[in-house]
Amino acid sequence: MEQQGEIWTAEQVLALAPDAASRKAGARLAEPGPWSDAGAGDGALWGLCEGSGGTRYRTVVDTTGPAFACGCPSRKFPCKHALALSLLWAGGAVPTTGAEPPRWANEWLTARRNRAEPAANAAVSPASSESHRATANADAARRRAQARARRIAAGASELEQRLEDMLLSGLASMERAGYGPWDETAARMVDAQAPGLAARVRELGSVPASGPDWPARLLEELALLHLLDEGFLGIERLPAPLAATVRSRVGLNTDAAEVLSGPDTTTIRDRWLVLGQQDREDGRLTARRIWMRGERTGRMALHLSFSGPDRPLDLALPPGLVLDADLAYYPGARPLRAALGERRAPTASGGVPQGGGVDAALAAYGDALRDDPWLDAWPVVLADVVPIPGRGSGDWQLADADGESALPLDPRWSGRCSRWQLASISGGEPVTVFGECGHRGFTPLTVWDPEPVSL
Template sequence: MTEQGVRWTAEQVLSLAPDAASRTAGGKLGTAGPWSEAGSGEGTVWGLCKGSGSRPYQTVVDLADPAGPAYKCSCPSRKFPCKHALGLLLLWAGGDGPVPASAEPPEWAEQWLAGRRRRTEAKQASGDGGSGGGSADPEAARRRAERRAERVTAGATELEQRLADLLRGGLAAAEQAGYGLWDETAARMVDAQAPGLAARVRELGVIPASGAGWPGRLLEECALLHLLDQGWLRRAQLSDALAATVRSRLGLPTAADGAPVRDRWLVLAQYDTVDAKLTTRRIWLHGAASGHTRLLLSYGAAGRAPELHLSVGLALDAELSAYPGSGQSRSALGERFAPPAPAAFRPPGTSTAEAAARYGAALRDDPWLESVPVTLDRVIPVPDGDLWQLADADTDSALPLTRAARSRPGLWRLVALSGGAPLKVFGECGHRGFTPLTAWPEGQGDPVPLC
């Protein structure tokens, strides 16, 4: 549970969904259109949702219960939470506008809340509460985790069989079967509550249409998927850090349990990726004192921009707590001690050769790592036939730019900023090349976002 008064992220809300269909339906209701008389206060969120009938559905969510969220909706759904509760929470997560803080809930919501309180008090009076009630929460959480682990294991086992069938029949069968084969397999992984496996399976579906050399790329991705499957199925034999990495790659929920690190965090880059269901915002920060480069993730549902926004070049005096897992950069933003303010310092840089070596070393801790954050010193964007690369001004080494970077307007912004002179460039370095995100001119000058 988050503290009362602290709004959840869309990711936290969607993690409550009982299945993929509920996530999709709830996401569609996460906009202000169907809602009226919505409000929040005292750990409760409520609202009226227009349905197919003449009377709107009455939806209320109790967030203050230490045992976890509780839901009440007048719709006929037997799912908990139903799509209306998910939509209401997504709307509430978006900010004060559509779900303002109110003095007290309406009578219909208050009646349900009062009944819950009476039942809780009666349970405690009969001896079921008190100290015993404190142990019920972790026990219920343990049972939920065990049930999900069983589903994930079943999904991973099924996926292993499907990969074996593919290799037994030959990779050419993947081209003939088309995307439908992978889409159906991905849906099975969603049902198994392993969204990380589902996302990787969907990526397999587009490889046969990706041009020359696709069989090799498909085999590489199948091998990584097999490795992730085996990591889960044999997780008891892994170190705690590597097991946490496997859970993260599978998409299982984890909490940021690292010790808070207070620093002046320079905003290196911010960019969004959008799909039909979520907008994902990535914000890279660099600590002036700690030297750590950390990643913040935030989400917006149903085409809405995520709430967290930090402009490149500002510094934030705040605490960050790391998520578990070996080689993980992701952190959670904790207490902020001052508003973001312009900063004059820049992150230290490295060479292109060292950047490639850094990514190679990181793969030992996380074999599924797509890229690592790197700041390059004194590099020049130069054409390489039909491609582009960042050439080290002081050595003979260079890093190719990724296909995504070459298709962005930021490439020409980078070329214009350089004018043939060396730059400091922050970006993501991985097996597909380097994606520049922010650049600084030599000497003085503000950072220039490239994404």
């Protein structure tokens, strides 16, 4: 398995898709049924996918590139078959074989890599061979990381030029342009292996249709995107925590195993109260977010996991449970995401969490934003707040019981039923609510009555 290298996550695979249609089509094909003779090994994936009319498309992926080849007529790159095969691999459904790839795959891989097999190693002792292999794998991983960093830097430079051209032509033209320019630019960032940049660019397409004052909002988002570009292009001059944040924002993710066992890893043992759990679907994939807070440390933590076809979510922790466990935070200027380590005791039921008022929530978000300017929201617990209905989805508020301060609810949050559900649980009386506080408002996730209720 060492020869295969790090297995991609489903999120990383989907970030390589050229568009939303390819992501959905790839996710639909990511099941064993249409595939045969699939295998993985030596930095490659291969398989035959049953197409229309009985045609079997030869699909091969060089995971060291990455690079893709397929016999289908699609002009998209990567095509849905390459995405589906990669998703199957990410879900553990592609067996790692000790055999050579089939001839048709091996020919493409050899031409692609433009290298010959090493000279005979029969005379090398097993111990030295293993040491040589480990060194070679480390060198190869370093070269791949350097190559990807160069591609991302080239993409960031191209994006900077596109942003400059856009500003010179005027933001007013973007209202008539629609999503086309944004989707095309996002595709270029996918080619540069910068899924984080691609995602931020795609989101900009909806800003011109977001109502009055959209040019100001678009300019704000463009400024943040410019800051992220410049941060990556000058990353060697940044403090280590901020550099880690920039890497994660452009899409360079750290593997959970590395977070838990890396040389600089520090695990934190605490009794972690589960504050909220939320599943979000993207095609046939589901992302699960679990928020926790340490009883002793008071630190917030976010556990993130993904599922795909034939790959169930690995962890379910309903709000209100307490977990005695080790967590290790992913590196960053304001760490939040964490990997779950050893669990030392069975889960137990916790009580109503302690929280603060609206001003404390805004201060917590402001402190986090100071360290990570690209942060959309920060998890907080609001205590003794009352839901205040409004005429529209953007008019609802959560107000302190004394009426001194209030937070607007994020208008994008859920549907009208959830807002009225929150109001009915409160009954006009103060409640404790957990959610995310951001520049668009507050998103409720759990309310205590006195038991936790997910919204």
